[in-house]
Amino acid sequence: MTAPVSRRILLAPTLSLFASTSTLLCCALPALLVIIGAGAVMAGLASNVPGYIWLTEHKAQLFAASGVLLALAVFMRWRGRNAPCPVDPIQAKACMRLRRVSGVLLYASILIYVVGFFFAFFAADLLL
Numbered sequence: 582m583t584a585p586v587s588r589r590i591l592l593a594p595t596l597s598l599f600a601s602t603s604t605l606l607c608c609a610l611p612a613l614l615v616i617i618g619a620g621a622v623m624a625g626l627a628s629n630v631p632g633y634i635w636l637t638e639h640k641a642q643l644f645a646a647s648g649v650l651l652a653l654a655v656f657m658r659w660r661g662r663n664a665p666c667p668v669d670p671i672q673a674k675a676c677m678r679l680r681r682v683s684g685v686l687l688y689a690s691i692l693i694y695v696v697g698f699f700f701a702f703f704a705a706d707l708l709l
Contacts, residue, residue, distance in 0.1 A: 591653035594686035600647035601694040607636040607643060608701035640701050644694075651694055654687050 614623040627633055636643060666676035 593657045594683050594690065596653040597647070597650045597690040598693070600643075600687050601637065601690040601697065604640075604644055604647050604701065605693045606698035607621070607633075607640055608697050609699075611637070614699045628687045644698060644701065647694055651677055651687075651690060654690065658683065658687055 591624065610626075611623050614626075666673045
């Protein structure tokens, strides 16, 4: 039996993951679809997904908000890097597992953010 997971510990990495995924959807997905010749899919996506055009029109604000959330998540992870885990072996194991999951979520968020940032602001200049 494992100890329950604290929602507070996973909050910042999870929010940063959702925010960085939205940057990927707004900017990298269209480039990928056009590169592989699926322009019709992109047109269908733009016309059928509510709010998609709004995301692409406000990409600077989207990336700024995502960057702030990522910075907050990195800060919270750095601040808790030396926090002790409980003495109870079951809770200590859950604590260490949660730290690993939190780290994976954070690094995945950063990678997704960087890919989205590249496609949003640099890919058009470099690839065209």
